[in-house]
Amino acid sequence: MNIQALSVHDYRNLxxxxxxxxxxxxxxxxxxxxxxxxxxxxLYLVSTLRSFRTSDLGVVVRSGTEASRVVVRGFDAGLGVSSTLEVRLERRGSTTRRVATADGKTVRSGAQFYGRVRAVLFTPEDLGVLRGGPTGRRQFMDRVLFGRERGHIADVQTYEKLLRSRNRILREEGLPAAERERLLGTYETGLAQTGARLWTRRLELLHELQARFSGAFASIHGEAGEQADRGGAGPVASLRYECKLGPVSAAEREPTLLQALLERRALDERRGGTSVGPHRDDLVVLLDDQPAGDFASQGQSRALVLAFKLAEVQTARERSADGTPPLLLLDDVSSELDPRRTALLFRTLGEHAGQCILTTTSPRYIDLPAQVETRRYRVDQGTITPDPAIA
Ligand SMILES: Nc1ncnc2c1ncn2[C@@H]1O[C@H](COP(=O)(O)OP(=O)(O)O)[C@@H](O)[C@H]1O
Ligand SMILES: [Mg+2]
Known part of the structure; x- marks a missing residue:
């Protein structure tokens, strides 16, 4: 959906x-x-019914008030109609009620609401994902998949529940052998089924993003200084899914995972946890075939994460029925980039992004291509005013 207007009431300091x-x-x-x-x-709340900063939605309701309201109005090119979506958060004691409506009608299930406003978000916190542990990178892949595949959230939840159950049985003492065998068998069968689906979706995601990601990185990062003058190519960025079980064909994933779980029972019992499966896999970002987390510069890290987001925008556009790209939300995107990289970034955004909302502490960090329509607003202590003065 193309958003034409946003109104926000009593949301944080707004x-x-x-x-x-x-x-x-x-x-x-x-x-x-x-x-x-x-x-x-x-905006992200209207897209996902969640915040990207907190799991407790009560904290976003403006201090001193009891309810927040976010309303977007837009045009859905796929359906050919204008549409109004609203999310209301009502604080009641320690709980917060979330009410979503589409054109005045309450939408009862989240699944029916997701996807109406598709959004891809970049925040500076994403930069930590590259350097940090694998948990953050697995979440990174799964968040993209939540927006693409209806069944992914449910599969992740089922998988995690089964994992806890298997781990509990492995640690439990004094359970009769037959009962233990029966329970482990049930949990492992379930883990192999859902685990293989998670594994396959993540592999397919990276496969689909791969070429777009390398291309976007090359155009954002470019090659600076002397090497560019000599026509040298910059480093090549790529993505790899790392799994202990190695490359396994789609049909073999479920039986391979089941077999590995069976074989590792004794080992997992000693360790007190399940040592194989998609909860132990990783997304490896490579620069010239070397894991980038270890040596990428700050500027390169930023370019890698942004390239991933741009690849997401492009593949989402290709997948959408009406060719509308998702809304791109970029928080503090260009601080720390040198002027040349800033220009390259915005040129690339101009080519591939559709609607894009970006924040900055200073308009001089923003170097937008003249041919793309740009609106500017000044935000000051929770008040937003149009600011046409800065060109
Ligand atoms: N529930 C709330 N009620 C009122 N103000 C809030 C609430 N939550 C956060 N804030 C205020 O919002 C401001 C932070 O806004 P933010 O959008 O993060 O700033 P920035 O412009 O730097 O991105 C802070 O001043 C904070 O005190
Ligand atoms: Mg901020």
Whole structure:
């Protein structure tokens, strides 16, 4: 859906805010703490019914008030109709009620609401994913899949539950042998079934993103200085799914995983946990075939993460029935990039992104191509005003 207007009421420090969005770029600028990220968070809420900063939605309701409301109005090119979506958060004691409506009608299940506004988000926290442990990278892949595959959330939840159950039985003492055997058998069969689906979806995701990712990295990062002058090519970025069980054909994934779980029972019992399966896999980002987490510079890390997001935008556009790219939300995107990289980044965004909302502390970090329509807003202590003065 193409969003034309956003209105936010009592969301964090935004008491009342109205924004009209164009089809191209919308730049929000303002000091630290002004409320820029809060605007992106509100848009993300309408996309996913979640926050990217907290799992407790009560904390986003503006202090001193009891309810937040976020409303977007847009045009759904697939259906050929205008549509209004609203998410309301009502604080009641220690719980927060979430109410979603589409064109005035309450939407009861999240699954029916997801996908109406598709969004791809970049936040500076994503940069930690490359350097940190594998948990963050697995979540990174799964979050993309939540937006693409209806069954993925349920499969992840089922898998985690089965994992806890297997681990509990492995640790439990004094269980009769037959009962233990029966329970482990049931859990392992389930783990192999759901685990193989998670494994396959992640592999397919990386396979689909691969070429777009390498291309986007090359155009964002380019090659600086002398080497470029000599026509040298920059490093090549690629993605690899790392799994203990090695490359296994789609049909063999479930039996291979089941076999591995059986074989590792004694080992897992000693360790007190399940040592094989998609919960132990990793996404490895490579620069010239070397794991980038270990040696990428800050600028390269930023370019790698942004290239991943752009690959996501492009593949989502190709997958969508009406060719509409998802909304791209970029938080503090260009601080730390040198002027040349900033220009390259925005040129690439201009080519591949559709609607894009970005925040910055200073408009001088933003170097947008002249041919893309741009709207600018100033954010100051929770108040948003159009700012046409800065060109
Ligand atoms: N529930 C809330 N009620 C009122 N203000 C809040 C709430 N949650 C966060 N804030 C305020 O929002 C501001 C941070 O906004 P943010 O969008 O992160 O700033 P930035 O412009 O730097 O991205 C802080 O001043 C914080 O105190
Ligand atoms: Mg911010």
């Amino acid at each position: 008491a009342e805010a109205e924004l009209s969005l164009g089809p191209g770029f919308t730049v929000l600028h303002g000091h630290n703490g002004a409320g820029k990220t809060n605007v992106l968070e509100a």
